[in-house]
Amino acid sequence: MEKTRNLLFIPGPFSFDHTFQRHHRTTDTLKTMVVKHEENRFIKWIHLGDEPLLLDASIRYEEDGISIEMNKSVSETKMEALQHYLHRMFGVGNSLDAFYEHMQTNKKLNGLVEQFHGMRVITNPDLFETTVDTIIGQQVNLKFAATLKERLVRLAGEVKDYEGDDLYLFPTAEKVAKLEYEELRALSFSQRKSEYIIDFARLVANGEVDLEALWAMSNQEIIDRLLPLRGIGVWTIECLMLFGLNRPDVLPAADIGLRNAVKVLYGTGEQPKTEDIRLLAEREHWNPWESYITFYLWQYLNTIGK
DNA sequence: GGCCAGGCTAGCA
């Protein structure tokens, strides 16, 4: 397999295992991506321009950072778009060095920073998928959410075998827009959730919602733009900014996972309320790294098996 | 069987 060229350089510390260990909301039988830890390699199908592309890339450790390189040749015309995609996926603008420096004075959280040293936040820059994924995850447990997502993908997306694993390609907004509510109802989606997802897909497909434009907006502008849409609340937008847009400074204060993590790590006894999380973040000066702190806390929760 | 799950809306004061 011929390696073409470096696609991207990312300065700062990096841990492949910690970065790629994060729990993805897919089932055992349907994978977001195949991760080969022994090769520092990851493989996933992505929408790039008009047609799907198999992203098969490896991380190479450099003296002062990492570089990402493709394991199969990519046409010149796709190269720029691919770099753009990876830039977004890895949140290259977020400096891990700056984050760690910011955390030095926080004794409680600095332990997590050391435990998961080198964990970058990688996201899914396909904002339609990220949004729908998040809507599916509203108010249901992660396992059931993963089951629902798999059913949607098998209904409207594509499943491609990759060396024995099922890798999927999430349906485009255009495809979901053509579904009827009853089709999702039949897959155990609630009536409301079916409406939220299909209606959102129709807005994206007909151009009323321009997801690409979100990248250039401030956090507040994004909230103002999306909150009026039915089925999209503050938590969902925060998840979009966390899991899609790779914003470093989002605090999902109402999130049940974050509240549980704080409960365990800080030993607060009972589950802290949304307002408690806000006060804590303010007192400890989490800004402008609320997202990163949240991901480290989620990771902490995963490792202790909650 | 009962409570909870990485919430949101509509309706009411």
Add this chain to the structure above:
DNA sequence: TGCTAGCATGGC
């Protein structure tokens, strides 16, 4: 503006 019942279903 702020509160809350109701939603709907699976996991444990």
